[in-house]
Amino acid sequence: MNSLCGLILAAGLSSRMGESKPLLEWFGQTLIEYQINLFNSLKIKPVVVLGFQSETVISKIKNLDVEIVINQDFEKGKSSSILKGIRTIKSDSDILLLSVDQPRPKIFLEKIIQSHLESKSLITIPKYKYKDDEIRGGHPIIINHRVIDLLTLYINDGKTIKDFIISQNNVNTVLFDDILIRTDLNNKQDYFHALKLFKKYNNYE
Numbered sequence: 001m002n003s004l005c006g007l008i009l010a011a012g013l014s015s016r017m018g019e020s021k022p023l024l025e026w027f028g029q030t031l032i033e034y035q036i037n038l039f040n041s042l043k044i045k046p047v048v049v050l051g052f053q054s055e056t057v058i059s060k061i062k063n064l065d066v067e068i069v070i071n072q073d074f075e076k077g078k079s080s081s082i083l084k085g086i087r088t089i090k091s092d093s094d095i096l097l098l099s100v101d102q103p104r105p106k107i108f109l110e111k112i113i114q115s116h117l118e119s120k121s122l123i124t125i126p127k128y129k130y131k132d133d134e135i136r137g138g139h140p141i142i143i144n145h146r147v148i149d150l151l152t153l154y155i156n157d158g159k160t161i162k163d164f165i166i167s168q169n170n171v172n173t174v175l176f177d178d179i180l181i182r183t184d185l186n187n188k189q190d191y192f193h194a195l196k197l198f199k200k201y202n203n204y205e
Contacts, residue, residue, distance in 0.1 A: 004113065004142070005093040006039040007085040008032075010100035011051030011074035016187045021101045022050075022057045024191060027198070031185075032057055032100055036066045042109060044096065047088050049081040050074075079155045086148060095148065097161075098140035101185040103194060105201040108181060109140065112174050116142045121172035123147070123165055126181045138181035141165070 010032055014021040022032035029037070032048070039046040047067045050057050051074025058068060071084045078099070089095060096113070098104070108126070116124035124142040127135050141161075143151060147168070154164040165171065180198070185191045 003090065003093045004044055004096055005089045006044045006046030006096045006098070007082070007089065008035050008039070008046050008048045008098055008100055009078055009081045009085070010035075010057065011049050011054075011071045011081045012078070013052050013075070017101075017185065017191070018188065020053050020056065021185060023053075023060065024185070026103065026195075030060050031103060032061055033064065034103060035098065035100055036061060036064050038104075038106055038109065039096075040065050041106060042113070047085050048100075049085045051081065079160060082161065083152065083155055086152060089148075091148070092145055094145050095143045096140055097143060099184070102139045102183065103185070103198070104140065104180065105198065107201070108176070108178075111176075112140065112142065115172060115174045119172040122170040123168050124172040124174060125165065126174045126176055128176050128179055128182050135175075136182060137165075138176065139184075 010022045012021070022030060024031040026034045036046055036048065045065055045067065047069055048061065049069045049071050051071045054070055067088060069084055069088050071081045073080045112124060112126055122144040126138040128138055129135050151161065151164050183190065183194050183197065185194055
């Protein structure tokens, strides 16, 4: 069985939030600390890609079990951070990819990881089914190590990770009935809403 590596993207400007997303308070710790501790609880050592206010974020996580990578080109967008992180990860590791502003309960990640390992798919993506039966994708996703080079080519060609996923046939879907699987903390309204949604999970995991 191949190893699984976590990749947490936390380099952005957080312009819509108005303050650094990694440093947002999240149930007694910062959001970036929560994400790292979550990965560690799953016995996954994450790679964290930082950019904006990286020195301040590092001061919060320097004693945690994490590998820190700095993306000097973070203003070029998320794809540049994905490329930076990929270069740090072992070539035989599948990648569990999550942005810092996509906090998830531990049981969500456990379900996604188990489904990925059982399906032996190239990509595993969680999805949420709305009341009108519309199904939309969420996060995190898992990318098999066998297609990491192809993903790199897509990004270098100016395409997005969404373009890459659409191009693949061997995609495993994990259905969720909780909108949290699609929640992004884009602004303060999203942040406070996510805090409320999280409270129903034991230990806020």
